[in-house]
Amino acid sequence: SSELTQDPTVSVALGQTVRITCQGDSLRSYYGNWYQQKPGQAPRVVIYDKNNRPSGIPDRFSGSSSGDTASLTITGAQAEDEADYYCNSRDRSGNVVFGGGTKLTVL
């Protein structure tokens, strides 16, 4: 079955830029999506289909993709960006896969 691999923890200094990555074979065929989840809240999509932002998501969030790796970049991280971030994609069979999640700490 498909798998997506994320670093469990990442930290960034306030105002600096951070990249969170997601690696897996399914990303060679389908772009990744990114979700932010804060404690006690439902996840929300911050980037979909490689680099599209839903309305209401700040433009400091951006996405990119190369080969089997999708990336979420936060340019000028803010304290409110501290959260868990999950990537996901689908595979050729129509199955869905999530990454294990990355806990982002803003120092």
Place this chain on the structure above:
Amino acid sequence: EEQLVQSGAEVKKPGDSLKISCKGLGYSFTNSWVGWVRQMPGKGLEWMGIIYAGDSETRYSQTFQGQVTISADKSISTAYLHWSTLKASDTAMYYCATYDYVPGTFSVWGQGTLVTVSS
């Protein structure tokens, strides 16, 4: 505004059955996919399955195939997640979300339903 509204928290005993619901508001539920995602305490997101409300075409994760049943009633814009026999290990938060099939995006999420299974 698109919304998914889930049923309330449940406390059940091992061996009980349970069906939780997810009602779509503000969009064409019939022409859409809805997915279910499990989050066990302190853990990550796990895809359980998806259903197309128009014809109830369903796809399950191998992990959850045979363990749960996903259904939908398009006449009332509601999707369901059903267990026939609950186990303590089913204790988790369960989210429904609208699913855009080609990019594989879960776009709009419900607020979650906490299911606690304990003797």
